Amino acid sequence: MRFIDEAKIKIAAGHGGPGCVSFRREKSIPRGGPDGGDGGKGGHVSFVATNQLGTLQDLRFRREYQAENGRHGSGKNKAGRDGESIEVKIPVGTLIKDLETDEILFDFTEDGQRWVAARGGRGGKGNTHFATATFQAPKFAQPGEDGEKRELKLELKLLADxxxxxxxxxxxxxxxxxxxxxxxxxxxxxxxxxxxxxxxxxxxxxxxxxxxxxxxxxxxxxxxxxxxxxxxxxxxxxxxxxxxxxxxxxxxxxxxxxxxxxxxxxxxxxxxxxxxxxxxxxxxxxxxxxxxxxxxxxxxxxxxxxxxxxxxxxxxxxxxxxxxxxxxxxxxxxxxxxxxxxxxxxxxxxxxxxxxxxxxxxxxxxxxx
Ligand SMILES: Nc1nc2c(ncn2[C@@H]2O[C@H](COP(=O)(O)OP(=O)(O)OP(=O)(O)O)[C@@H](O)[C@H]2O)c(=O)[nH]1
Ligand SMILES: [Mg+2]
Missing domain, CATH: 3.40.50.300 (P-loop containing nucleotide triphosphate hydrolases)
Structure with a gap:
């Protein structure tokens, strides 16, 4: 008696926030050096297995999961806020496959097991990082890295209650x-x-x-x-x-x-x-x-x-x-x-x-x- 519950979903981690281009501007220091902060990290999308669920019904109602992007860095070396991560709850026994290749990516066998399925992008470095002895006023910063995206198929062998x-x-x-x-x-x-x-x-x-x-x-x-x-x-x-x-x-x-x-x-x-x-x-x-x-x-x-x-x-x-x-x-x-x-x-x-x-x-x- 095998019956497979299935759900197809798209997940996307957050992008890293871009680094900031900024220079110190203070009365006492007319030509301050670069002080652009780093961008925040993008949020991850993770799956967590729980005994509290018996089917994949919840995922039928929501098919796309997008974690938050990291925020821009700002002046005075202020780093941008990290994007919020998302946790998707799934029943123990769920198998996660790549939708296209059918490759098994993760098999959840225990309550509380967790897997980060899409990693958020790193935040870009602010212009502070690019100053050297000979190049003291860099007018550029690094962009944030893209978050990972995935299309997944979730499968669960159902056991009758x-x-x-x-x-x-x-x-x-x-x-x-x-x-x-x-x-x-x-x-x-x-x-x-x-x-x-x-x-x-x-x-x-x-x-x-x-x-x-x-x-x-x-x-x-x-x-x-x-x-x-x-x-x-x-x-x-x-x-x-x-x-x-x-x-x-x-x-x-x-x-x-x-x-x-x-x-x-x-x-x-x-x-x-x-x-x-x-x-x-x-x-x-x-x-x-x-x-x-x-x-x-x-x-x-x-x-x-x-x-x-x-x-x-x-x-x-x-x-x-x-x-x-x-x-x-x-x-x-x-x-x-x-x-x-x-x-x-x-x-x-x-x-x-x-x-x-x-x-x-x-x-x-x-x-x-
Ligand atoms: N009047 C009436 N007939 C019903 C009701 N429920 C089922 N039936 C009829 O009863 C008959 C048997 O229904 P099934 O659902 O096939 O019965 P089953 O228990 O699955 O039978 P098996 O698979 O042979 O074990 C069918 O003709 C149904 O239409 C009901 O609430 N009222
Ligand atoms: Mg019957």
């Missing part, structure tokens, strides 16, 4: 296409997705995370049944799983007119709970650690119950009660929040889901939310 799991047809691919720019195949038959898809989810203000759409899981997956088992190991690396339940399984329980509503709700919730437990068991059998992972339970296809919104609410309450009752038996702490319901078709609940996931992912990474 959240994985979407569930039975085939639950709507995992529909969900990833709704919350990211990924365009996986979506169809009304099981095992549409053959390999995981990754997508970048933008939250707000450059905050983003990566989500993986895992092929549908079925009972026996841990022994190699279906397709999902090949990808269970990818779930190991994500920090949170979104367990997507297919709301269509509730249709039978929501519309049967011969039974009173309460019984239908209970049965519906039981059915979802049964499906949920079956997938959880597969995860546990594959790797017990997977069942310790942070998880959000989400019922999809809420639009199917548009005429009876209270039904879905009651199912969630009932499902929560079942989870609570059995959490001890499963030997794991109860999930902190209520199961969510969403509709990929109408968009309902999607915004809340994105924000909830971001909160949990950010918490896990120690990022300020």
């Amino acid at each position: 959240a994985s979407l799991i569930g039975y085939p047809n639950a709507g995992k691919s529909t969900l990833i296409s709704r919350i990211s720019a990924a365009h996986p195949k979506i169809a009304d038959y099981p095992f549409t997705t053959l390999v995981p898809n990754l997508g970048v989810v933008n939250v707000t203000d450059g905050k983003s995370f990566v989500v993986a759409d895992i092929p549908g899981l079925i009972e026996g997956a841990h022994k190699g049944l279906g397709l999902g088992h090949k990808f269970l190991k990818h779930i190991e690396r994500t920090s949170i799983t979104v367990h997507l339940l297919d709301g269509a399984h509730l249709l039978d329980f929501s519309t049967r007119p011969d039974e009173h509503e309460g019984a239908n709700v209970k049965e519906g919730a039981k059915e979802l709970y049964r499906l949920y437990c079956a997938i959880r068991k597969e995860l546990e059998l594959f790797n017990a650690d997977l069942s310790e992972k942070d998880e959000v339970i989400v019922i999809n296809k809420g639009d199917l119950f548009q005429g009876q919104p209270e039904f879905l609410e009651q199912v969630k309450v009932e499902l929560r009660a079942l989870l609570k009752k059995n959490s001890k038996k499963m030997g794991r702490p109860l999930l902190a929040q209520e199961p969510l319901s969403i509709s990929c078709a109408s968009g309902e609940g999607i915004h809340e889901l994105i924000h909830l996931l971001w909160e949990r992912i950010a918490e896990g990474k120690g990022i300020m939310k």
